[in-house]
Amino acid sequence: MAKSINITLKVWRQKDAKSKGHFETYHLENISTDSSFLEMLDILNEKLVDEHKEPIAFDHDCREGICGMCSLYINGHPHGYESEVTTCQLHMRKFKDGDVITVEPWRSRAFPVIRDLMVDRGAYDKIMQAGGYISVNTGGTPDANAIPISKEIADEAMDAATCIGCGACAAACKNGSAMLFVSAKVSQLALLPQGKLEAARRAKAMVAKMDELGFGNCTNTGACAAECPKSISLSNIARLNREFLCAKLKD
Numbered sequence: 001m002a003k004s005i006n007i008t009l010k011v012w013r014q015k016d017a018k019s020k021g022h023f024e025t026y027h028l029e030n031i032s033t034d035s036s037f038l039e040m041l042d043i044l045n046e047k048l049v050d051e052h053k054e055p056i057a058f059d060h061d062c063r064e065g066i067c068g069m070c071s072l073y074i075n076g077h078p079h080g081y082e083s084e085v086t087t088c089q090l091h092m093r094k095f096k097d098g099d100v101i102t103v104e105p106w107r108s109r110a111f112p113v114i115r116d117l118m119v120d121r122g123a124y125d126k127i128m129q130a131g132g133y134i135s136v137n138t139g140g141t142p143d144a145n146a147i148p149i150s151k152e153i154a155d156e157a158m159d160a161a162t163c164i165g166c167g168a169c170a171a172a173c174k175n176g177s178a179m180l181f182v183s184a185k186v187s188q189l190a191l192l193p194q195g196k197l198e199a200a201r202r203a204k205a206m207v208a209k210m211d212e213l214g215f216g217n218c219t220n221t222g223a224c225a226a227e228c229p230k231s232i233s234l235s236n237i238a239r240l241n242r243e244f245l246c247a248k249l250k251d
Contacts, residue, residue, distance in 0.1 A: 008028075108173075190202075
């Protein structure tokens, strides 16, 4: 049987990108520990609507840990302090009765606040548009075994491809760096034969766009990998550096 807890929420409220934000405190009682964190926020919003108050704006979509939309800073950690989960996968059983929970939007210059807990993560889309693809006409669907790829390489590429682009890495980084995200997207293509043709252009273009959009430099503190809900490895950053330097040397 599910337990119920009483909690206090300190939630960041901000009308729009130009307005000054502030924390507001809310008290919730009898919250089921089987509820997800987003379901708890839904309950809070229902309460606010019943009281004729403005509900809290926050992002969500799949609620299955796939889309990366649920980008919340919870008690000082992106997606909360439980490892390898997104906010929508975080359940209230991880909190105790009487806990005070601080909820904020991503804190990164490249992710401006839209409203309350929502931020504009379009910068990641622009980085992908700069080079996170393979521009080739494949014609019909090729046979899966046409290009032999070792299981070790295939597994490594798949591990990099699990990045959902949520932005937790940039939010966790003291410099606001997007290197873990960019390196994962570069790695998943650089490891495979289909991606090698444009490897040099891709690395230069994505790094240039990352710098243009205001992301900070990587100083290898490892906070990005520690907070990543998909456990993207820091080794991808080393690969991105190699790809970028090789591209520059060819120039």
